[in-house]
Amino acid sequence: MKRTKTSKNWMHEHVDDFYVNEAQRLGYRSRAAFKLLQANEKYKFLKQGSRIVDLGSAPGSWSEVLSKLIGERSRIIAVDILAMQNIKNVEFIQGDFREEAVLLKLERKLENEQLDLVISDMAPNISGIKVKDQLEIIYLNELALDFSLKWLKPNGHFLVKSFVGTDFEKFLGQVKRSYKKVTTFKPKASRDRSSEIFIYARDLLAN
Ligand SMILES: C[S@@+](CC[C@H](N)C(=O)[O-])C[C@H]1O[C@@H](n2cnc3c(N)ncnc32)[C@H](O)[C@@H]1O
Numbered sequence: 001m002k003r004t005k006t007s008k009n010w011m012h013e014h015v016d017d018f019y020v021n022e023a024q025r026l027g028y029r030s031r032a033a034f035k036l037l038q039a040n041e042k043y044k045f046l047k048q049g050s051r052i053v054d055l056g057s058a059p060g061s062w063s064e065v066l067s068k069l070i071g072e073r074s075r076i077i078a079v080d081i082l083a084m085q086n087i088k089n090v091e092f093i094q095g096d097f098r099e100e101a102v103l104l105k106l107e108r109k110l111e112n113e114q115l116d117l118v119i120s121d122m123a124p125n126i127s128g129i130k131v132k133d134q135l136e137i138i139y140l141n142e143l144a145l146d147f148s149l150k151w152l153k154p155n156g157h158f159l160v161k162s163f164v165g166t167d168f169e170k171f172l173g174q175v176k177r178s179y180k181k182v183t184t185f186k187p188k189a190s191r192d193r194s195s196e197i198f199i200y201a202r203d204l205l206a207n
Contacts, residue, residue, distance in 0.1 A: 019031035019034050019189050022034065023061065027064075028061040028064050028065070029059040029060045029061045029064060030059055030060075030061045031061075031189060032061045032062060032121060032189075033061035033062065033064060033065050034187065034188075034189035035121075035161075035187040035189045035190055035198070036061075036062045036065050036066075036119070036121075036159075037065055037189075038187035038188055038189055039159060039185060039187060039198060039200060040065075040069075042185065042200075043157075043159075043200050043202070045117060045157045045159070045200075045202070046065075046066070046069050046070050046117075047070065047116065048070050048072075048073050048074065049070075049073045049074055050070060050074045050075075050116040050117055051074065051075045051110075051113065051114070051115045051116050051117075052066060052074060052075070052076050052077070052115065052116065052117045052118070052119065053077050053078075053079070053106070053110075053115055053117075053118050053119070053147070053151070054066065054076065054077070054078040054079070054090075054119050054120075054121075055078075055079050055097055055118070055119065055120040055121070055122050055144050055147070056079070056080055056097075056120055056121045056122030056123065056140070056161075057078035057079060057080045057084055057090075057092070057121070058080035058081075058082040058083065058084040059082075059084060059085075060078070060084045060085065060087050060090075062119060062121055063076060063078045063084070063087045063090045063092075064087055066089075066090070067087050067088050067089045067090055071088060071089030071090070072089065074089070075091075076089055076090045076091065077090075077091045077092075077093065077106065077109055077110075078090050078091070078092045078093070079092075079093045079094075079095065079097055079102065079106060080092075080094065081094070081095065081096045081097070082094070091109065093105055093106055093109070097122065097140070097143060097144075098139075098140075098143060103147070107151075110151060114151055114152060114153040114156070115148075115151045115152050115153065115156060116152070116153060116156055116157070117152075117156065117157050117158075117159070118144065118147060118148040118151065118152060118156070118157075118158050118159075119158075119159040119160070120140070120141070120144035120159070120160045120161060121161045122137075122140040122144065122161070123137055123140070123161060123163075124136035124137055124140065130165065131166060133163070134163055134165040134166045134167065134168075135166070135167070137161075137162055137163050138162070138166075138167045138168070138171055141160055141162050141171050142171065142174070144158075144160050145158070145160065145171075145174060145175060145178070148201075148204070149178055149204070152204045153204070154204055154205075154206050155202075155203045155204060156203075156204045157200070157201065157202045157203070157204075158175070158179065158199075158200075158201040158202075158204070159198060159199070159200050159201075160175075160198065160199050160201075161196060161197075161198050162196075162197055162198070162199060163194075163195040163196060163197065164195045164197050165195055168197075172184070172199060175199055175201050176201075178201070178204060178205055179201035179202060179203060179204055179205060180202065180203035180204075180205055181201070181202045181203060182199060182200070182201045182202075183199070183200050184197050184198065184199055184200075185197070185198045185199075185200055186198070
């Protein structure tokens with residue numbers, strides 16, 4: 001039977017509901033948890049004893065995944081412009097990552113010790129004006145990339161959420177120049193209709 005647009009929409013909503021229900025069932029704050037879990041299933045970057053920064057962490061489901069899977073022996077620092085309720089084993093900084101003062105606060109916390117992993121799910125509030133939203137996420141992507149280049153250990157890893165659109169390829173090229181292996185990935189938990197895409201970059205190249 002040919003699938004109509006309506007039945008496709010129904011399917012997508014159904015899949016969305018599935019992840020919303022699963023998040024509730026497993027005690028995660030949002031369905032976004034499954035994007036990190038699926039990325040980790042594919043690339044296996046979450047390791048005990050890691051030092052990790054989670055950018056754009058609120059409401060906190062990625063941090064919850066980190067806390068549950070590797071929290072006991074790892075150091076996890078999360079940053080968001082919005083408030084986030086406490087999560088065991090996670091240190092939180094509330095502030096706008098675009099601001100120098102917030103970056104400095106985060107850097108002071110790192111106490112000159114490098115990181116194993118930087119993950120960024122930062123995204124602007126969607127205005128609906130495509131070009132504006134796109135430029136805003138690319139700017140956040142570039143800030144996250146710069147931060148990863150400064151703070152990751154050699155061979156450290158970087159996971160970043162972006163949107164396919166203007167300047168995405170240019171940004172991907174920037175990532176490829178700095179890491180040994182770079183792949184793009186759309187987790188099943190990501191809505192088909194969204195232009196969201198993840199870049200996973202492994203093994204930071206020495207400068
Ligand atoms: C898709 S949500 C992140 C969801 C999160 N990974 C989770 O699993 O709960 C995107 C987040 O990026 C944050 N954000 C956007 N711009 C930011 C900025 N300039 N500095 C810090 N956080 C920012 C938003 O406040 C929002 O909470």
